[in-house]
Amino acid sequence: xxxxxxxxxLLLQLFMIPSIYGQCCSAGNPVGGDGSxxxxxxxxxxxxxxxxxxxxxxxxxxxxxxxxxxxDHSVYNYSSISVSYGILKxxxxxxxxxxxxxxxxxVNLQDGKEKITAGGPGDLSLNVRQRLFQQKLPxxxxxxxxxxxxxxxxxxxxxxNGVTIPISLQPSSGALKLNAGLFYSKKKKGNMFGxxxxxxxxxxxxxxxxxxxxxxxxFFSVEATGIYSRTSKFTALLSGKLECRDNDRREDNIxxxxxxxxVIYLRPQIHYQLHAEFFLIASTEIPVYKYVNGYxxxxxxxxxxxxxxxxxxxx
Amino acid sequence: xxxxxxxxKIILISLLxxxxxxLASCEKEKDTILVDNSDSLALDSxxxxxxxxxxxxEIYITAYARGENLSYSWKTDHGSMVGIDSSKVKYWACPxxxxxxxxxxxxxxxxGTVAGEIVITVNPYNETxxxxx
Numbered sequence: 481x482x483x484x485x486x487x488x489x490l491l492l493q494l495f496m497i498p499s500i501y502g503q504c505c506s507a508g509n510p511v512g513g514d515g516s517x518x519x520x521x522x523x524x525x526x527x528x529x530x531x532x533x534x535x536x537x538x539x540x541x542x543x544x545x546x547x548x549x550x551x552d553h554s555v556y557n558y559s560s561i562s563v564s565y566g567i568l569k570x571x572x573x574x575x576x577x578x579x580x581x582x583x584x585x586x587v588n589l590q591d592g593k594e595k596i597t598a599g600g601p602g603d604l605s606l607n608v609r610q611r612l613f614q615q616k617l618p619x620x621x622x623x624x625x626x627x628x629x630x631x632x633x634x635x636x637x638x639x640x641n642g643v644t645i646p647i648s649l650q651p652s653s654g655a656l657k658l659n660a661g662l663f664y665s666k667k668k669k670g671n672m673f674g675x676x677x678x679x680x681x682x683x684x685x686x687x688x689x690x691x692x693x694x695x696x697x698x699f700f701s702v703e704a705t706g707i708y709s710r711t712s713k714f715t716a717l718l719s720g721k722l723e724c725r726d727n728d729r730r731e732d733n734i735x736x737x738x739x740x741x742x743v744i745y746l747r748p749q750i751h752y753q754l755h756a757e758f759f760l761i762a763s764t765e766i767p768v769y770k771y772v773n774g775y776x777x778x779x780x781x782x783x784x785x786x787x788x789x790x791x792x793x794x795x
Numbered sequence: 796x797x798x799x800x801x802x803x804k805i806i807l808i809s810l811l812x813x814x815x816x817x818l819a820s821c822e823k824e825k826d827t828i829l830v831d832n833s834d835s836l837a838l839d840s841x842x843x844x845x846x847x848x849x850x851x852x853e854i855y856i857t858a859y860a861r862g863e864n865l866s867y868s869w870k871t872d873h874g875s876m877v878g879i880d881s882s883k884v885k886y887w888a889c890p891x892x893x894x895x896x897x898x899x900x901x902x903x904x905x906x907g908t909v910a911g912e913i914v915i916t917v918n919p920y921n922e923t924x925x926x927x928x
Contacts, residue, residue, distance in 0.1 A: 550851050589887070642867050642868050643884055644868070646874070737891075737893070737919065738890035738893070774891070
């Protein structure tokens, strides 16, 4: 029998879907590891393995769809594994590593469609979560601060027929990133409803290679989620999230006009207990409002399925 | 916290630190050592069908090189390319790639590597669109 405390923690884990963002020419990169922010009890492990597909198709200019057919679509298929460990009573270590099966763009050129594709390991995400406040049952609540980094250890020099793939299609973002976040959640024991919220910020170092200078814009997101759980076996969540990204910059610190955006997503999720502490998680992410600077390819949807196992620690 | 538990955590953190250090210090790519043009290997020129283009225009860029067993490697700081054959690529740029862009070509054989570049200027998309309308 799983304790209500563990159930609440597992519910919070449902935030674990990577964010995505529109990029000019691709479906973007997952952001912020597996997206979970909650703290674990001391000595508890949590392992999540997931698959994610993100599909981008329509060009937007500001908040309107633009009739631009040059890029047919852009898609990535990404798998990841994340491990969290409660190293101290209020401190959790978290890491995630992923692999792009493919990151593809289909372009409509004058003499037909052209498919550009790359695949390989993505970035490595590491973070520390410090629980600043925890309210015990029956009013289980927690407030967590997170600090982390994403290391560009993945593939960033993928080529096809001697031609280097554009950076937006490389599996790795190519840049060291630092991030920080705040997470708060509350769900009363016996109450079917709960809620949580997340603030997240990410800063990117510049890519400064022999042939390329590129700096991703700052990224900020705020998210609010309602949790509905009638039984411990099945939970439904609905999140609303605002993502803001500043303009990227190129050499001489020139601002790139067709980068940066503000997007509001809706994210329904379900969480089903398969066996004991073994959970199936499925979610989808749909942009309901998009505002982009200049002209940009935007995301149409993202879906994710995964399984999660929690073990060890206080029961 | 007992000694055994503390030790296991120290080991875990140490392993994590070593793992991160190894990953971060991995040499991603070796710097290419370039040689001067010679009779055995030379890159005479890189030519493009246009050097001032609009967003989504498609142009062809060709490297003219001499030598035996040549292999070509192409890259650009902004824009997209596909290979037509090893010495020729098709280049285009999306709206975020407007600006003064560089296309680089390296030609390699057993005598070393020679390199060259060409500058392609891409007009901002809003200007292109306004003119076409």
